[in-house]
Amino acid sequence: MERTIAEINEKITAGKATVWTLAELKARLQSLSIAEATRQVDVVTTGTFEPMESSGAIINLGPTDPPIKLRQCWLDGIPAYTGFGAVDLYLGAAQSVDANSEGGEADSLRERGGGHVIADLIAGKAIPLRAVGYVTDCYPRASLETVISKDTINQFYLYNPRNLYQNFIVGVNGGDRPLYTYLGPLQPQLGNAVYACGGALSPLLNDPYLRLVGIGTRIFLGGGIGYVAWEGTQHFPLQKRLANDTPIGPAATLALIGDAKQMDPFWVRGCYFKHYGASLMLGVGVPLPVLDQEVIARCAIRDEDVVAPIIDFSIPRRVRPTFGMVNYAQLKSGKIKIEGKTVRTAPLTSLYFSQRIAEVLKDWIQSGRFTLTEPIAPLPCDRAFLPQQPWMPAVIDD
Template sequence: MVATRTIAEINEKILAGRATVWTIDELKARISAGNYGQVFKQVDVITTGIFEPMEASGAMLNLGPTDPPIKLRQCWLEGVPAYTGFGAVDLFLGAAQAMELGAELAEGDQQRERGGGHVIADLIAGKVIPVRAVGQVTDCYPRATLETTITKDTVNQFYLYNPRNLYQNFIVGVNGGDRLLHTYLGPLQPQLGNAVYAHAGAVSPLLNDPHLRLIGVGTRIFLGGGIGYISWEGTQHFPLQKRLANETPIGPAATVALIGDAKHMDAHWVRGCYFKHYGPSLMLGVGIPLPVLDEQVIAHCAIQDNDVVAPVIDFSIPRRVRPTFGLVSYAQLKSGKIKIEGKTVRTAPLSSIYFGRQIATLLKDWILKGDFTLTEPVAPLPSDRPFLPQQTWATTTTLE
């Protein structure tokens, strides 16, 4: 008979102070071939953590009604445009939204490098944010303009809603061309001068649950130093990606959408950032607890960096489908150099392994103290989503 346990049983142990929790690094250090059953008996929860740029993130805010009332149709938070096509005083601020060129600068031209991610991080840190808005004048909303300031304590709601986080796997970017390229991975040096990867490899949360059996809609997580939840599949969710024999995908695959109350987050784990000549983004910390329901969980978490690969993509070709230089393992990437067509190329990560380990440890501490219990998903994440590119059609213009 196969030994199993339930999330309810794990939560009973957590609340009684009897649960055993290991970080993903602790598990991988203690595991060996053939001892999955023994390890299953020892551990109840495995914690994972990641800290990296996640530009497909943003924040919902409700400013509250003004007197006289205003129906927002344009709004800027510290010079960064926020989307206003909701209710009268609801806003969505995208992490990758750039400051407008006409915005007033408080500290010189370097402020051009600020964007939505910086404003979100500043609000979480308790800073005062200037607001400027234009309203649509109606009989019930007669106010035409608004200038004020806000903090996280003077708005009704302030929560992150991130449509795409936690890529299950990703790519390695290189540049086979003759000029420097500025990309969402940072600068790529010409003639294969460097290689940048934006993933934590074998310790990354979703790689250790390759078919998303342990998580789903409603899973409670660590998000930005506070409590969050998986709210849906992420955009560009692609679980049908090709996989190795160990069931890990060979490139971008599953993603998740996340939500959490930003008022209770910690600015240490939410930081605005900027990629030169590309734009602003958000560095975000996320931690996922994996309930150890059976031995299969241990088997999937046994993967090491040698067992996981990513495709090397040439960004010098400006097309959706770019040439690849094959697959490399995360062990090779983390060694600091890889070989591409006989040339040694230095590598660098965008994901912080150091901060990811801190998040996994912090989440472990929360669970051991009984401050964090696990949730049963209310619905599974889809396992059959294809990846659909946008079709474009050539047009001709006749000049008369």
């Protein structure tokens, strides 16, 4: 049995589409064949809620009188990038307080970052703005102090260069002191293990070669409607894979875009990792159209069918030693064995909220609020991963 996205959209518009969350599908496949499930369901919804620090917001303030061309700008003390249009800004989620402008470098200053400002703007809060301008004949204003909100600025949308990793790693610390990382604190002597993927419920692991997701795919983004804009940075679809085609570590990523004025602050939250920095907790939901049996077969993977590498962060190198692979059923049990030692595990991804996002997206589709889009172009599946090497001057022999 085969369907097209246009045929599925007709059923959505008529209120006749059958939509299951990914968790519901996996449960029903215990008693249904892949062929029968394909006949019954039109769309499978997936979701994740996790820190996504490679995120940020484009903001257009609107012209001032007299006009200003921004040279430097701070939103509630957080620097925003100003190197393009006169009153355009990009505020990175991981950007922290400019210690020089605030008179100190205490770690407490770094607990509030760009992600918190983005979340506050989405929540409708007023944010103080301070700016310095380039004085020119076109833009004679030298400085600006004001207060902005999402209702007083022209554009406010998220553009996230790297979200939705297809898979990720498990972080541990084999050293003698605590480490503060983008996975959170890692305790010494293998005191804990942190993973950052939903396993078999992770959206892109159920579409391993991005057959269903491409440029222009409509998604749930931060409680509003967003789109896949491009491949994400560090997109690495050539990652090694198991026989079931799932990657054994970080692989595909997506760049996402969406109107932040329409987002829900429940699904966009600033967060902070102790001694590491600010980030953004973000909810993303991806619909998977059931075009044929292959879609269901891919979605049949279980946590025990997907693995991630255990990486030792105590070695400060780009390529760190590993303690082998572990599957997500073991990770979700709350403990794993590493070299004979029992190590407790915890997810960085909220598995509960991830499933709630899939349920919200299901409701949107069933109510006709959300229809599917045909990608306008596929995402590349041949990108290599290129590390950066520091420049070393040539040695000249006398």
